[in-house]
Amino acid sequence: MSTPQLQALMRETLGGAMQAAGLGADELWRGYVAVGGSELPGVVDDLLTGRQAIEPDQYDFLAQAINDHAVSLGNRGAVPYFHQLCGA
Amino acid sequence: MQRDTNLQAGSYTLGLDAPVREVASPDDDGVIGDSGFEPLRVAYHTMPLEAVLDAVVRSAEVRLRPLARGTGLVVLRTGWGGELRAATAGAEHLEPLQSATAGGPAFEAIAGKRPVVVADLDGEQRWQELTSAARRAGIAAILAVPLDAEPIGSALTFYLVGRPRSGLLGELRPVVDDASLVVANAVAFARHELVAAHLKEALESRDLIGQAKGVLMARRAMSSENAFAVLRDMSQRTNRKLRDVAQYLVENGELP
Known part of the structure; x- marks a missing residue:
């Protein structure tokens, strides 16, 4: 999978999961910080909208934040981590 | 933490020698108001948001007595979903009759960003449940005035025992300005507290x-x-x- 394809897949995966979980940008950022993410809200927004490339570790922080939100709602955290997403 | 529920609403005489309002801003105590006329003084930084909104409607009503028999406040787009409401005793049973789905003068005032006057309750067809209940309560007219508290959408609804006279909206300006400042600051403060806690x-x-x-x-x-x-x-x-x-x-x- 090429880098642009992988970037698009990561964005689509995160964006779709956010929408499915009803998770807003502010809440996602707080969850991202809670699991170890260290970028500012604007940077996270850039990652999600494609203005900035998503590094694997940042993707995993965001995926974890969405999964934690799902778990807190009594659901299963279903967002794959980076190595699962790209089959590595 | 000790909650300061002190509210100095004072009296307010409509249209009589209302002084020019100076720009009000929070002083060191976080209290909004000016000294030009009896101000709405609400220590929004030490009070729960609900208590601040209660203080706003009580204060607004005090200033419009005896014309107002009930006052309501609805606040939308606070940033955490849903809506906030407050009402004085005379409006408690009326305010729930206006809502985002059923509509109502306050919601129309917020959407249109201009005051809505229902001077003829019998002739108003859009909000019959509200106007019927108001009429049974001895209300003659309803006046909803949007607050200037963007991006929050909010409006005060006054339930009046007489028809609003010409010039009433202008006379209400200081009341609305005060309420706008307090609501905007109280919601912003509450939002920041929530974000800080998160x-x-x-x-x-x-x-x-x-x-x-x-x-x-x-x-x-x-x-x-x-x-x-x-x-x-x-x-x-x-x-x-x-x-x-x-x-x-x-x-x-x-x-x-």
Whole structure:
């Protein structure tokens, strides 16, 4: 999978999961910080909208934040981590 | 924390020698108001938001007595979903009859960003449940005035026992300006408090995860990245929040 394809897949995966979980940008950022993410809200927004490339570790922080939100709602955290997403 | 519920509404005479209003801003005590006329003084930084909104409607009504028999306030787009409401005793049974779905003068005032006057309750067809109930309560007219508190949408609704006379809206300006400032600041303050509380919680979680990573790094001689991967995979396998996995490890010395 090429880098642009992988970037698009990561964005689509995160964006779709956010929408499915009803998770807003502010809440996602707080969850991202809670699991170890260290970028500012604007940077996270850039990652999600494609203005900035998503590094694997940042993707995993965001995926974890969405999964934690799902778990807190009594659901299963279903967002794959980076190595699962790209089959590595 | 001691809550200051002191409200100095004072009296207000419509249209009589109302002084020019100076720009009001929070003073050192976080109190909004000016000294030009009896101000709405609400220590919004020490009061629960609901108490601030209650103070706003009570104060607004005091200033419009005896014309107003009930006053309501609706606040939309606060940033945390839903709507906030407050009402004086005379409006408690009327305010629920206007809503985002059923409509009502306040919602129309917010949407149109201009006052809405229902001077003929019998002739108003759009909000019959509200106007009928108001009429039974001895109300002759309803006046809804939007507050200037963007991006929040909010409006005061006055239930009047007489028809609004010409010039009433202009006379109401100081009341609306006061209420706008207080509501805007109180909602912003409450929102910041909420964000701060969430951030505190997030940072505590982050610290706990850091401790758990430290345990794994020390015991298994692994990198920080690999320690995170261990916690992350355990979170996924057990469908637990990462924080909970970390807490278990820190407290029990082993993974769940």
